[in-house]
Amino acid sequence: MAVQAASADIADLIARCSLHDRTAFRTLYQRTSAKLFGVVLRILKNRAEAEEAIQEVYIKIWQRADRFVAGQYSPISWLVAIARNHALDMLRARRPAGEDIDAALDIADAAPNPERLAAASEDGARIEACLAQLDAEKADAVRGAYLDGYSYEELAQRFAVPLNTMRTWLRRSLIRLRECLTA
Incomplete structure (x- = not known):
């Protein structure tokens, strides 16, 4: 019952924030900032960034308080979702540019690739036999997606087809492979 009361209090504070009640906002901050800071810190793993992020999170809460619908979401879940999404956005923003990742492709890997490991095993031979039953293009697309790590895009x-067509190829090919392997 105490949890429901606390939840109702937080929901009330959010509702009052939507009316630009600064006192309610201050109280909301005092009651929830430790939890939200913990969420942000766990994601970012950097205290200085987390401190900066939590300020931005509360600005978003202030601006979006009118979007909270009591009863549709738990108020603390709504607050945590805002904090989590903001922290994830910050992580995405700090990723290195794609050119840095492309340089990593030139580094040789001494370990055998997954295709060679699978082909060396008995299961690999069964998979190859089932792949041989697919159209050559579709088998190459399956190998590209699941052995070489190419994205659908x-x-x-590469095969000059629309993205949804590629998704359909791969889905249908996997169904046929599963049928072949279970037969």
Whole structure:
């Protein structure tokens, strides 16, 4: 019952924040900032960034308080979702540019690739036999997606087909492979 009361209090504070009640906002901050800071810190793993992020999170809460619908979401879940999404956005923003990742492709890997490991095993032979039953293009697309790690978009460009067509190819091919392997 105490949890429901606390939840109702937080929901009330959010509702009052939507009316630009600064006292309610201050109280909301005092009651929830420790939890939200913990969420942000766990994601960002950097105290200085987390401190900066939590300020931005509360600005978003202030601006979006009118979007909270009591009863549709738990108020603390709504607050945590805002904090979590903001922290994830910050992580995405700090990722290195794609050119840095491309340089990593030139580094040789001494370990055998997954395709060679699978082909060396008995299961690999069964998979190859089932792949041979697919159209050559579709088998190459499956290998590209699941053995070589190409994205659907990269494969769609490579085979000059629309993205949804590539998704359909892969889904249907996997169904046929599963049928073949279970037969």
